[in-house]
Amino acid sequence: MIDQDLSYEEQLQNKCLAYELLKRKLRTSYVSQLINSISLPEIRNIYRAIHHGESPKSGLLPAIDAIPQVRESFLYLSLFTSLYRSASQVDIRTKMDVPAIIFAWDFFCQTFPNQIRERRPYGKVRPANFSEAWVIAQALKIGLAALQYCESCHGDTLVIYNSKFPPTCQICMMDNLRKKDSAQRII
Numbered sequence: 001m002i003d004q005d006l007s008y009e010e011q012l013q014n015k016c017l018a019y020e021l022l023k024r025k026l027r028t029s030y031v032s033q034l035i036n037s038i039s040l041p042e043i044r045n046i047y048r049a050i051h052h053g054e055s056p057k058s059g060l061l062p063a064i065d066a067i068p069q070v071r072e073s074f075l076y077l078s079l080f081t082s083l084y085r086s087a088s089q090v091d092i093r094t095k096m097d098v099p100a101i102i103f104a105w106d107f108f109c110q111t112f113p114n115q116i117r118e119r120r121p122y123g124k125v126r127p128a129n130f131s132e133a134w135v136i137a138q139a140l141k142i143g144l145a146a147l148q149y150c151e152s153c154h155g156d157t158l159v160i161y162n163s164k165f166p167p168t169c170q171i172c173m174m175d176n177l178r179k180k181d182s183a184q185r186i187i
């Protein structure tokens with residue numbers, strides 16, 4: 001539904017936000033969910049205009065439990081989520097903080113400039129695109145994931161419930177596996 005009661009300034013602000021999100025290639029359905037003063041066809045048009053005629057991606061949206069394919073991904077996921085939480089002024093367990101997602105994503109991209117794979121996100125560095133970053137923020141809000149403090153490594157670690165990785169610190173888990181592996185080699 002298009003909200004006609006917005007002031008001109010509010011409409012401009014929404015367009016500006018849509019631009020920031022679409023520039024980072026957020027899936028158009030998420031943009032549409034967030035900004036209901038702009039129709040989905042118009043959102044698609046803005047996307048094409050920004051990306052030189054490229055059509056927005058369609059099809060399945062990323063699912064939080066399918067984002068980490070390998071355990072190492074939790075290093076990057078935990079880092080991204082810590083950045084997001086540090087950048088946010090609100091409780092990210094109850095709200096999505098859009099400016100903080102943008103900030104954390106931009107920082108993350110600067111840190112791993114050659115590792116981000118938008119189209120074929122099969123690498124270990126996750127989130128691999130802005131939509132995955134969005135899905136992480138969404139999952140934290142609805143309780144499908146949480147950033148937990150780990151007593152043994154004293155770091156913050158992302159846990160994703162219902163994924164193939166148990167909801168414990170995967171960074172410690174990697175450490176333990178590595179120690180076991182080198183002990184076996186000694187024997």
Ligand SMILES: [Zn+2]
Pocket residue numbers: 150151152153154155157169170171172173
């Ligand atoms: Zn740990």
